[in-house]
Amino acid sequence: MSLDFLYWAAAGGLGLAVLAGPLGSLMVWQRLAYFGDTLAHGALLGVALGLWLRIGGGTAVLVTCLGLAIVLLILERSRILAADTLLGILSHSALALGLVALALIPGARVNMEALLFGDLLTITPREVAAIWVLTAVALAVLGGFWTALISITVQEDLARVEGVRVGAIKAVYKLLLAAVVATGMKAVGVLLITALLIIPAASARRLARTPEGMAAVASALAALAVLSGLAASWWLDTPVGPSIVVVAAGLFALSLAVRPA
Amino acid sequence: MSVAASLIALRGVSKHFERHPVLDRVDLEIPAGRILTLIGPSGCGKTTLVRIALGLLHPDAGTVTRAAGLRIGYMPQKLAIDPTLPLSVGRFLQLAERDRAKCQAALAETGIPELWGRPVSALSGGETQRMLLARALLRRPDLLVLDEPVQGVDVTGQEALYALIGDLRQRLGCAILMVSHDLHLVMAATDEVICLNGHICCHGTPRQVSLDPAFVALFGPRQALYAHHHDHNHDDHHSHDHG
Numbered sequence: 001m002s003l004d005f006l007y008w009a010a011a012g013g014l015g016l017a018v019l020a021g022p023l024g025s026l027m028v029w030q031r032l033a034y035f036g037d038t039l040a041h042g043a044l045l046g047v048a049l050g051l052w053l054r055i056g057g058g059t060a061v062l063v064t065c066l067g068l069a070i071v072l073l074i075l076e077r078s079r080i081l082a083a084d085t086l087l088g089i090l091s092h093s094a095l096a097l098g099l100v101a102l103a104l105i106p107g108a109r110v111n112m113e114a115l116l117f118g119d120l121l122t123i124t125p126r127e128v129a130a131i132w133v134l135t136a137v138a139l140a141v142l143g144g145f146w147t148a149l150i151s152i153t154v155q156e157d158l159a160r161v162e163g164v165r166v167g168a169i170k171a172v173y174k175l176l177l178a179a180v181v182a183t184g185m186k187a188v189g190v191l192l193i194t195a196l197l198i199i200p201a202a203s204a205r206r207l208a209r210t211p212e213g214m215a216a217v218a219s220a221l222a223a224l225a226v227l228s229g230l231a232a233s234w235w236l237d238t239p240v241g242p243s244i245v246v247v248a249a250g251l252f253a254l255s256l257a258v259r260p261a
Numbered sequence: 262m263s264v265a266a267s268l269i270a271l272r273g274v275s276k277h278f279e280r281h282p283v284l285d286r287v288d289l290e291i292p293a294g295r296i297l298t299l300i301g302p303s304g305c306g307k308t309t310l311v312r313i314a315l316g317l318l319h320p321d322a323g324t325v326t327r328a329a330g331l332r333i334g335y336m337p338q339k340l341a342i343d344p345t346l347p348l349s350v351g352r353f354l355q356l357a358e359r360d361r362a363k364c365q366a367a368l369a370e371t372g373i374p375e376l377w378g379r380p381v382s383a384l385s386g387g388e389t390q391r392m393l394l395a396r397a398l399l400r401r402p403d404l405l406v407l408d409e410p411v412q413g414v415d416v417t418g419q420e421a422l423y424a425l426i427g428d429l430r431q432r433l434g435c436a437i438l439m440v441s442h443d444l445h446l447v448m449a450a451t452d453e454v455i456c457l458n459g460h461i462c463c464h465g466t467p468r469q470v471s472l473d474p475a476f477v478a479l480f481g482p483r484q485a486l487y488a489h490h491h492d493h494n495h496d497d498h499h500s501h502d503h504g
Contacts (some may be wrong), residue, residue, distance in 0.1 A: 029346045151356040154342055157317055161335040162357055205345050214347055
């Protein structure tokens with residue numbers, strides 16, 4: 001039996017893991033876990049839209065997530081409601097709307113479990129390529145804005161006075177996050193994608209002394225979780241996405257035993 | 262002071278939040294090389310006025326004019342770094358200036374050169390304020406804007422910090438705009454005081470302001486009495502109104 005599918009799964013998962021380090025670290029520092037969840041829930045609506053409009057699922061999900069990120073940016077700026085209330089409303093509305101829409105589409109055959117928890121083992125070479133292209137582009141963008149992103153994280157007003165284009169850079173970061181959530185959904189599903197971003201970053205905190213160090217350690221831990229999760233899934237016949245997250249959570253528990261660097 | 266010589270001039274600036282007026286037609290001029298302190302009770306609009314002067318906030322009405330090429334060093338009131346972000350003092354400064362030697366010089370300028378490698382989360386209140394001040398200095402500012410610069414600092418530390426601020430003005434020749442909620446604290450450190458409560462109640466030297474009826478009405482007699490104690494020309498101030 002060919003093991004190609006396993007190699008593709010590993011390649012796709014590792015691409016996401018590399019990106020999860022810096023992107024997830026920024027999410028942890030800026031407390032954007034809930035923002036990530038909201039985007040992920042919106043991805044389900046994207047699946048429904050894709051089926052309804054008969055366009056490719058990946059494209060529909062990507063467009064939906066980017067659209068949702070833009071809506072969130074606009075609503076946040078208008079300050080109608082507190083940010084977490086806003087996210088609470090949008091997050092669960094998007095999830096519910098996605099589930100209802102999927103049920104309403106006649107003849108839609110949807111593997112709900114794959115959507116919610118991922119299906120890394122059926123990933124196609126094309127999807128793997130898409131992940132690595134995204135990872136390369138996103139790392140280049142994050143690298144270019146890294147100092148500005150840290151500066152915004154530390155003190156936004158100070159960054160603004162020092163001439164950092166805060167609004168534009170925050171928008172770029174959130175759109176990147178949306179693209180990663182949409183693309184990473186294949187690996188661990190809409191309910192677990194935030195976990196892959198947040199947990200390795202949180203685990204890396206005690207192992208790093210600098211922001212870059214934390215991002216790099218987070219990438220390594222995410223990669224370890226992806227490979228171990230795949231292996232566990234292979235030997236124990238457990239679902240891949242949840243296995244990856246369980247390993248990540250285990251690594252986090254271990255990291256608590258480390259004395260802070 | 263002519264308009265031409267001022268670094269920032271605010272004219273008739275008003276600002277509302279949710280229909281609640283915070284600033285009402287405020288005029289403010291920041292002249293070069295002087296220390297100006299904004300004082301007022303909490304909620305009086307001090308921070309709002311500073312944010313408008315810095316360009317962080319747009320006024321609902323009025324104009325803000327900044328001198329061309331004005332370099333501002335800003336020391337924000339709060340530094341709420343998430344504890345999950347590992348950041349050393351040196352790295353904090355290098356967010357504004359890549360040149361390591363310049364950052365170290367700024368840290369020496371504010372008296373804490375030995376803290377370069379210390380995590381920001383391990384700093385005391387006074388050390389944090391000095392680090393923020395060092396970052397503001399990196400901009401080689403014409404104007405330093407300090408929002409509650411002695412917040413979270415113990416009493417001896419406060420005196421030392423105000424002495425440092427006065428000293429920096431002498432050495433760098435920059436203007437300073439300070440915000441404080443306590444005239445008592447800034448008496449010795451400032452040239453001019455502007456008392457704010459949605460509008461400008463009174464302004465002048467610290468002593469003038471401390472004796473101004475509008476100031477006393479706003480703060481009660483405690484802060485006024487403090488100044489009074491140093492005022493040996495008592496005769497003018499005993500004309501009680503028995504109406």
